[in-house]
Amino acid sequence: MVKKILLFALLCFCFSELAYASDIEFSGRLWGRGAIDLHNENPFEDQRIDHEKLRLEAKDSPTDYLDLKASVELDRLAYGDGDGREQTNIFLWETYLRFVESTWEVTLGNQLIRWGKVDELTILDNLTWQDLRELFTLPIEERQHPWPWLRVQYFGDTFTLEGVFTLWPLYPKRDDFGSDWAVFDHLRKRLAADPTLSSLSLKIDKNKPSPSLRNSEWGLRLSGSTGNIDWEVSYLYAHDRSFYYYVKSFPIKGFTLNTPSNPIEDLKAQLSNLSITGDTVYVSFPRDNILGFAFETTYNDVGIRGEFAYHTDRVFLKKNLEATRKPYWRYVLGLDYSFENGLYINLQFLQQRILGWSEDILFDPKLDSYIFMRISKSYLEDYLEVRLDGTYGITTRGYYLNPEISYKINDDVKIFGGLHLIDGPKGTFFDVYDANDQVYLGLEIVF
Numbered sequence: 001m002v003k004k005i006l007l008f009a010l011l012c013f014c015f016s017e018l019a020y021a022s023d024i025e026f027s028g029r030l031w032g033r034g035a036i037d038l039h040n041e042n043p044f045e046d047q048r049i050d051h052e053k054l055r056l057e058a059k060d061s062p063t064d065y066l067d068l069k070a071s072v073e074l075d076r077l078a079y080g081d082g083d084g085r086e087q088t089n090i091f092l093w094e095t096y097l098r099f100v101e102s103t104w105e106v107t108l109g110n111q112l113i114r115w116g117k118v119d120e121l122t123i124l125d126n127l128t129w130q131d132l133r134e135l136f137t138l139p140i141e142e143r144q145h146p147w148p149w150l151r152v153q154y155f156g157d158t159f160t161l162e163g164v165f166t167l168w169p170l171y172p173k174r175d176d177f178g179s180d181w182a183v184f185d186h187l188r189k190r191l192a193a194d195p196t197l198s199s200l201s202l203k204i205d206k207n208k209p210s211p212s213l214r215n216s217e218w219g220l221r222l223s224g225s226t227g228n229i230d231w232e233v234s235y236l237y238a239h240d241r242s243f244y245y246y247v248k249s250f251p252i253k254g255f256t257l258n259t260p261s262n263p264i265e266d267l268k269a270q271l272s273n274l275s276i277t278g279d280t281v282y283v284s285f286p287r288d289n290i291l292g293f294a295f296e297t298t299y300n301d302v303g304i305r306g307e308f309a310y311h312t313d314r315v316f317l318k319k320n321l322e323a324t325r326k327p328y329w330r331y332v333l334g335l336d337y338s339f340e341n342g343l344y345i346n347l348q349f350l351q352q353r354i355l356g357w358s359e360d361i362l363f364d365p366k367l368d369s370y371i372f373m374r375i376s377k378s379y380l381e382d383y384l385e386v387r388l389d390g391t392y393g394i395t396t397r398g399y400y401l402n403p404e405i406s407y408k409i410n411d412d413v414k415i416f417g418g419l420h421l422i423d424g425p426k427g428t429f430f431d432v433y434d435a436n437d438q439v440y441l442g443l444e445i446v447f
Contacts, residue, residue, distance in 0.1 A: 029055040031142075033442035035420070037180075039435045044189045046180050049438075050078045051134070055093055067098035069109075077133060079179045087133075094146050105153040110146040113164060115221060115234055117296040117305040118332045120389070121348045121372045124234060124292040124307050126241050127164060127219070130172040135181045135243070135433070136391075136400065137420045159224035167216050169209040171239045171285050176204045180436050183245055184281065190264045197267060200251070200279055207284040209239065234292040239285045240325075242315040249282040250321040257319045257362060261431045286325060288313045303336040316354065317362045327355040334372075342378035347371070363429040369394040383408045398424025398431065417441040 032052040037045055057071035071093035078086040096109025116124030120140055129145040131138070148168055154161045175182035188202045209215040219236035240246060254273040259265050267274065289312040296305045314328035330352035338344050350370040357366040371394060376387035389402040404418030420438040424430025 024058055024060045027057045028447045029053070030445040030447075031442070032444075033440050035438040035440035037435075038419075038437040038439060044186050045435050046080045048080065049134070049179070050076075052076045057093070065100050067100060068096075069098075070095045085178050091145060103155050105151075105155075107149075107151040107153075109148060111149050111151060112144060112146045113149060113151060114144075115232070115236075115292065115294070116307050117230070117232075117294040118307050118334050118348060119346070120374070121332050121334070121350050121370070122307060123309045123330055123332055123350070124290075124294055126236055126238060126290060127170075129170060130241070130243075132172045132174045132243050133179065133181060135174075137181075137402070137438070139389075159222060162221040162223070163218070164221075165216065165218045167211045167213065169211070169215045169239050169285065170217060170241075172241060172243050174243060174245075177202075181433070187263055190262075194264050194268070196271065197264070200276060202251070203280045205280050205282050207282070209285055215239075229295055229297045231295045232293070234290075234294075236290040236292070238288060238290065240288045240313070240315045241290075244315050244317045244323060245281075245283045246286050246315045246323045246325075247281055247317070247321060248284050248323070249277075251278045251280055252276055253320070255320060256360075257321060258427060260362065260427065260429075261434070281321075286313060286315065288315075301337065303334075305332075305334045305336075307332045314354075316364055318360045319362045320360070321362075324361065326357065326361075329353055329355070336374075342382070344374070344376045346374040348373075363396075365395050368396065393424070393428070393430070396424060396428045396430070398422075398428045400430065412446045414444045415442070416444070 030053070032050075034051075035049045037047050039045060040047065053073055053075050055071060055073040057069065059067070059069040061067050072095075073091045073093045074088070075091060076086065076088045092110050094110055094112060096107050096111055098105060098107040113127040114122075114125050115127060116122045118124075122140070125140075125144075127147065127149065129147050131143050131145060147170055148166055150165045152163045175185070177185045177188060179185060184202055184204070191197045191200050191202065217236070217238040219234060219238070221232055221234040223230070223232035225231070252267065253275040255267055255270045257263055257266050291310045292308065294305075294307040296303070298304065308331040309329065311328045313325040315323050315325055318324055330350060332348055332350045334346065334348035336344070336346040348371070350372070352364075352368050354361065354364060354366055357364075371392050373390045373392075374387065376385055378385045385406050387404045387406070389404075391400045393399065399422070401421040402418060404416055406414055406416035408414045418440060420436070420440070422430055422436055423434045
C-alpha cells in the first residue's frame with residue numbers, strides 16, 4: 001500500500017508539472033490477445049485465455065535539466081470460459097523524474113532498466129518485474145514491467161558507472177492457482193479428483209518481504225567500450241529471480257516426484273510412505289547475489305553478443321516439491337544477421353551449471369544446454385512479417401515453438417496470430433505444460 005501511495009503521489013506531481021508545460025507528448029498503446037487450447041481431452045485444462053492491455057503516457061522536458069514521464073497501464077487477464085477467473089489490475093507504468101547534468105543523470109520512479117546485451121535469453125536483465133502468469137509464451141517485452149528504482153549514472157570519458165537502489169523487493173509474478181500456468185493448480189485439482197487424497201486441499205502461505213531498508217535491493221554496473229567491443233560488468237544484491245517458488249515446507253512428506261505432469265501417479269505408488277502434516281505450502285523469498293559480465297560487437301555485419309552470470313544462491317525445486325538453493329553459473333552466446341531481402345536470423349546458445357548438484361533436484365540436470373532460434377522474413381514493404389521462435393533443450397530434449405504471422409494495416413495498427421507448441425520427455429519441465437498448446441490471435445494499436 002505504501003508503494004502505491006508514493007507512486008500515485010509521484011504520478012500526480014508529474015501530471016501537475018506537465019499541465020504547465022507547453023510541449024507535452026501524449027501517447028498510448030492498446031494490445032490484446034485471445035488464445036484457444038489445441039487439446040480438449042484433459043479435464044483440468046482451460047480451453048481459452050484472454051489478455052488485454054491499455055497504456056496511456058505523457059512526457060515532457062520543461063527545462064534542459066529535467067525530464068518528466070507519467071504513464072498507467074490497465075491489464076486484464078481472464079481464463080476459462082467466462083467462469084469468473086479474471087484478474088484486472090491498474091499499474092503505474094514508466095512514471096519518473098529525471099535530473100540531467102552534463103556528466104550525471106539521476107532518475108527516481110518506475111523505470112524499465114535493462115542490463116545485459118542479449119535479447120530473449122538474457123540472463124542479466126533482472127531489474128524489471130517479470131509477469132510470468134503465462135510463463136514464457138509472451139515475448140520478453142510483454143513480460144517486463146517497470147519497477148521503482150533510484151538510478152544514478154555518471155558518464156565518464158571512457159566509461160559509465162551506474163548505481164540502482166530500491167526499497168521494494170522484486171520477484172517474478174506467477175499465479176498459485178486458477179490457470180493452466182499456475183504453480184499448483186493442476187496438483188490441487190488432481191488431489192481433489194482422487195478419492196484417496198481428496199481431503200487435502202492445498203493452500204499457500206507466502207512470507208512476502210515488505211518494503212524496507214532491510215529488504216532493499218541494490219546494484220552497480222560499470223560499462224564502456226574497448227575497440228569495437230561494448231562491455232559491462234555488474235553486481236546485483238536482490239531477491240531470487242527464479243520462476244520456481246522457494247517452498248520451505250510442503251505438507252505431503254515421504255514421496256519422490258518422478259512424473260511431474262501426473263503427480264498423483266507417484267503419490268499413490270508411494271502411499272504407504274506418505275505423511276500429511278497439514279494443507280499449507282509455505283513459501284518465502286530468499287536473497288541472491290548476481291555477478292555479471294556482458295559484451296556486444298560486430299564482425300562483417302554479424303552481431304555477436306554474450307552474457308555471463310554467477311549466482312550465489314539460486315532457487316531450484318526438489319523432487320519432494322520443497323526447494324533448495326545452490327551456487328550456479330550460466331552464459332549465453334548469440335549471433336544475429338539481417339539480410340538485404342528482409343530475412344533476419346538470430347541464434348543463441350545457453351549453458352548452465354549447478355554447483356553442488358544432487359539427484360533430488362527436479363527438472364534441472366547438473367549441466368544443461370539450450371538453443372534459441374529466431375527466423376523472420378518481411379514482405380510487402382515490411383507490412384507483412386512471418387516469424388518463428390524456437391527453444392530446444394539439448395540435454396532435456398524439450399522444446400517450445402512459436403510460429404507467428406503479423407500484418408501492419410498501417411504504421412499504427414497491427415494484427416497478429418500464431419501458435420504455442422510445447423513438448424518434452426517424461427519428467428521434464430516442458431512435459432508439465434505439453435497440454436497447453438495454443439492458437440492465438442491478437443491486435444496492437446499505437447496512438
